[in-house]
Amino acid sequence: MAKLKCNDYGFECDFVVDGEIEEVIVQFRDHTEDVHGIDYSKEAVMQFLLRKQGL
Ligand SMILES: [Zn+2]
Numbered sequence: 254m255a256k257l258k259c260n261d262y263g264f265e266c267d268f269v270v271d272g273e274i275e276e277v278i279v280q281f282r283d284h285t286e287d288v289h290g291i292d293y294s295k296e297a298v299m300q301f302l303l304r305k306q307g308l
Pocket residue numbers: 259264266267268284285288289
């Protein structure tokens with residue numbers, strides 16, 4: 254399981270997604286692109302998750 258909070262990455266936003274890693278990546282990327290106009294790569298979002306979980 255993984256979790257990402259939009260406001261951890263500098264956005265004034267209360268979007269939170271949690272679930273399976275692949276699902277979190279897809280949903281977080283869709284959200285940041287649609288709402289914030291930022292197209293993070295899949296690799297970038299994976300780095301957010303890895304860093305956060307200290308893996
Ligand atoms: Zn957001």
